[in-house]
Structure formats: C-alpha cells, structure tokens
Amino acid sequence: xxxxxxxxxxxxxxxxxxxxxxxxxxxxxxxxxxxxxxxxxxxxxxxxxxxxxxxxxxxxxxxxxxxxxxxxxxxxxxxxxxxxxxxxxxxxxxxxxxxxxxxxxxxxxxxxxxxxxxxxxxxxxxxxxxxxxxxxxxxxxxxxxxxxxxxxxxxxxxxxxxxxxxxxxxxxxxxxxxxxxxxxxxxxxxxxxxxxxxxxxxxxxxxxxxxxxxxxxxxxxxxxxxxxxxxxxxxxxxxxxxxxxxxxxxxxxxxxxxxxxxxxxxxxxxxxxxxxxxxxxxxxxxxxxxxxxxxxxxxxxxxxxxxxxxxxxxxxxxxxxxxxxxxxxxxxxxxxxxxxxxxxxxxxxxxxxxxxxxxxxx
Numbered sequence: 001x002x003x004x005x006x007x008x009x010x011x012x013x014x015x016x017x018x019x020x021x022x023x024x025x026x027x028x029x030x031x032x033x034x035x036x037x038x039x040x041x042x043x044x045x046x047x048x049x050x051x052x053x054x055x056x057x058x059x060x061x062x063x064x065x066x067x068x069x070x071x072x073x074x075x076x077x078x079x080x081x082x083x084x085x086x087x088x089x090x091x092x093x094x095x096x097x098x099x100x101x102x103x104x105x106x107x108x109x110x111x112x113x114x115x116x117x118x119x120x121x122x123x124x125x126x127x128x129x130x131x132x133x134x135x136x137x138x139x140x141x142x143x144x145x146x147x148x149x150x151x152x153x154x155x156x157x158x159x160x161x162x163x164x165x166x167x168x169x170x171x172x173x174x175x176x177x178x179x180x181x182x183x184x185x186x187x188x189x190x191x192x193x194x195x196x197x198x199x200x201x202x203x204x205x206x207x208x209x210x211x212x213x214x215x216x217x218x219x220x221x222x223x224x225x226x227x228x229x230x231x232x233x234x235x236x237x238x239x240x241x242x243x244x245x246x247x248x249x250x251x252x253x254x255x256x257x258x259x260x261x262x263x264x265x266x267x268x269x270x271x272x273x274x275x276x277x278x279x280x281x282x283x284x285x286x287x288x289x290x291x292x293x294x295x296x297x298x299x300x301x302x303x304x305x306x307x308x309x310x311x312x313x314x315x316x317x318x319x320x321x322x323x324x325x326x327x328x329x330x331x332x333x334x335x336x337x338x339x340x341x342x343x344x345x346x347x348x349x350x351x352x353x354x355x356x357x358x359x360x361x362x
Contacts, residue, residue, distance in 0.1 A: 034071070041075035049083045049090055057092040064100040070113060077120050084125060091125055098134045105138050111148035118142050118154035122161040127195065132162040136170075143174055153186055163196035165204035173208060176216050184215045188222045202229045214248045221254035225261065233259045233267075240270050253289045260293035268297045275305050279321075284314040291320035298328040 052059050066072045083090045094101060105121075108114045118139060126132040135158075142155035159171040168191070175182050194201055205220050212220065224232070236255045239245055247255070256274065259267055271290045278287035291309055294302050306328075309321030 038071060038075055038078075041072060042078045045072075045076045045079035046083060049079055049093070052093055053083075053087060053090060057090070057096040059093060059097050059100070061097075061100045064097060064104060067101075067104050068108065068113070070116065073113075073116060073120060077123060080124060088125070091128075091131055094124065094126055094131050094135070102135065102138050105135075106141070111145065111151050114142060114145065115148060115150040115154050118151060118158050122154065122158040126161070127163045129164065132164075132167075136167070140174060143171075143180060144178065149181075149183070152180065152182060153190070156182070156187060157190050157193075160190050160194050163194065165196065165201040168194065168201055169204045169208055172205070172212065172216055172219070176212050182215075184219045184222075188219050188226075191219065191223045192226055198223075198227045199229060199231065202227070202231065206232055206235075214251055217251050218254050221251070221258050225254070225258045228261075230259070230262050233262055237267060237270050240274060249283055249285055252286050256286065256289045256293055263296055268294070268299065268302065271297070272301060272305050275309065279305075279309045279312045279317055284312070284317055287312070288314065288316040288320050291317055291324055295324045295327045302328070 048059060048063060067076055080090065105114070105117050108117060121135060121139070126135070139155045139158050142151050145151035145155075156171055156175070159167055174180070175187075202224060205223070209217065209220060221236075224230070237259055239247060240252065240255055240259075252274070256271070259270070271293045274286050275290035275294065278284065278290070281287065287309065291306065294306060303325065306321045306325050309317050310325075312318050312321070
C-alpha cells in the first residue's frame with residue numbers, strides 16, 4: 001500500500017515537471033515568434049518613415065491606424081528611434097500627422113495600450129513647441145485615467161520629456177489641483193530625467209511652490225536636492241527658522257536635507273534650532289535628520305546639542321547623533337563627559353559609532 005502511494009506521488013511529480021517543461025517550451029516558441037514578427041514590422045515601418053521624409057513627412061491615415069495594434073506601435077517606436085538617429089527631421093511626422101496620432105491615442109480603449117502610447121510619445125524627442133503642443137490635451141486626459149496608474153505616470157513622463165519648464169509646471173499644477181493620487185517618488189524620478197535646463201525649471205517651480213500640496217512640495221524639494229540646485233536655500237532656511245509657519249514634518253525634513261548640502265553658519269543655527277525642538281519629541285524625524293545634517297559642524301554648540309541627543313528616547317536620533325559626533329572628530333573631553341555618566345544608551349551609541357569610524361565603516 002505504501003509503495004503504491006510512493007509510485008503515485010512520483011507520477012504526479014513527473015506530470016508536473018512535464019507540464020512545466022511543456023509550458024516553458026511553448027513560451028519560448030511564442031517569444032521567438034513575436035520577436036520575428038516585431039523585427040519584420042520594424043523593417044516595414046522604417047521604409048514608411050524613410051518614404052515620409054521625401055513626402056513632406058506625411059503618412060497615410062490608414063497606415064497610422066495600424067498603430068492601434070500593440071506590436072505595430074512597438075515596431076514603429078523602434079523604427080522611429082533608428083530613423084531619428086539618421087535624420088532628426090523625422091520628428092516632423094508628429095506635426096504633419098497630428099490629427100491621426102491624436103485620434104489613435106484618444107480612441108484606445110485598453111489602459112495598457114494607452115500607457116504604452118504615452119510612453120511612446122515620451123521617447124520621440126518632441127522638444128519643440130510646435131511638435132508637442134497639440135498632444136498636451138490628450139496627455140492631460142490621460143492624467144485623469146483612474147483605471148491604471150501607469151497611464152497617468154507615462155503621461156507625466158511625456159510632459160517632462162518635452163523639456164519645457166512651463167509645461168512641467170502645468171503638469172504639477174494639474175496633478176495638484178485635481179488631487180490625483182500620484183506616487184511622489186516616481187514623479188521625482190521622472191523629473192530627474194528632465195532634458196532641459198534644470199535651473200530654469202527650478203525657478204518656474206518656485207513661482208508656484210506655495211500653491212502646491214505637501215506631497216508635491218516634497219517632489220520639488222527632492223528634485224532640487226538631487227539636481228544640485230541650491231539657489232533657493234536661503235528662502236527655505238528662513239521658512240524653517242520661522243516658527244509662525246506650520247510646516248508639515250515631511251516637508252520640513254526634505255528642506256533640511258536640501259540645505260544640508262551647503263555648509264554655513266546660518267544653516268548650522270537652523271539645524272540646531274530644529275534639533276533642540278524635536279530631539280525629545282514624539283515627532284522625532286526632524287531631529288533625526290537635523291542630527292545627520294550637523295555632521296561637519298564641530299563647534300561647541302553642535303557638540304553639546306548632539307551629546308544631549310544621545311539621551312533621546314528615539315533610537316534613530318541617538319544613532320545619528322552618535323555617528324555625527326564620531327564623524328565630527330569629537331574631542332576627548334566630550335567622550336569623557338559621556339562615558340563618565342550613567343546613561344547606558346548614550347555610552348553604547350557613542351562607543352559603537354567611534355569604533356565604526358575608526359575601522360572605516362562609518
């Protein structure tokens with residue numbers, strides 16, 4: 001009886017392995033067939049695009065209508081990329097055939113096709129106003145697509161790819177006013193791909209900064225930081241120093257991270273003020289960020305503040321304070337001050353940070 005059960009289990013395993021291998025083989029064949037079709041269609045669309053260069057950039061609507069099929073649109077994208085490298089004038093097809101392209105984009109029903117169409121537009125080097133402007137209303141409609149976040153994300157990517165600051169600010173304004181639930185990390189990553197002058201875009205953003213909701217303010221602040229834009233640091237430092245302004249915690253932290261890139265006496269005073277206010281608070285994050293920003297400030301004021309932070313109830317504040325003390329090259333008198341006390345957390349945090357720094361792990 002037991003041997004029959006073992007044979008049955010082995011048979012089941014064999015059937016499962018056979019089914020997996022069969023499915024894998026089928027998938028490989030399908031992929032190979034798709035790639036073969038894609039290459040064939042890419043060659044076909046290259047011929048069409050080359051012909052359009054000598055035909056006033058016009059493509060027949062019947063031909064364009066085929067782009068509703070996903071494999072045709074993908075093949076067209078590859079063909080366009082190659083032809084653009086040969087002759088950048090090919091971008092004019094989006095001017096001469098704008099009604100056809102817009103009609104296709106507007107009549108797509110499936111969200112995955114809309115998402116890919118928006119992504120396609122973002123890759124076409126449409127950086128002149130006469131080229132991209134007719135497509136903005138369509139892309140704005142895509143921003144409101146609630147069935148798929150990818151449609152909205154790729155439409156935003158297209159707005160950014162055009163390289164026009166006012167168009168990007170229009171995008172942020174639309175997302176902000178319409179309460180569109182957009183992942184601010186993804187949007188921030190898209191903005192870093194902005195092909196135009198980022199300093200000009202930053203100035204445009206600052207015109208509207210106060211009108212943005214918190215998540216879009218964070219997008220702007222992260223864009224400034226990772227683009228190395230510090231022309232507005234003084235304004236942000238004044239905002240942080242102004243206790244009347246009720247700045248949300250997340251925005252406050254991103255402001256701290258931004259202005260921490262530039263060392264100055266005024267910035268140190270702002271960091272210390274934030275640190276002192278929050279290091280024993282339940283709203284711990286500003287103090288944790290401020291503790292990190294105080295690295296490189298080995299003044300007595302900074303040292304005393306960081307030592308107090310070693311007694312914080314929050315481990316992150318203690319950890320960052322200890323690391324900053326170690327990286328600032330803490331004077332032996334401060335080490336003695338901490339280690340002679342009864343605060344076990346402070347002693348362990350500082351000794352651990354000093355050891356890491358000494359071993360080159362910090």
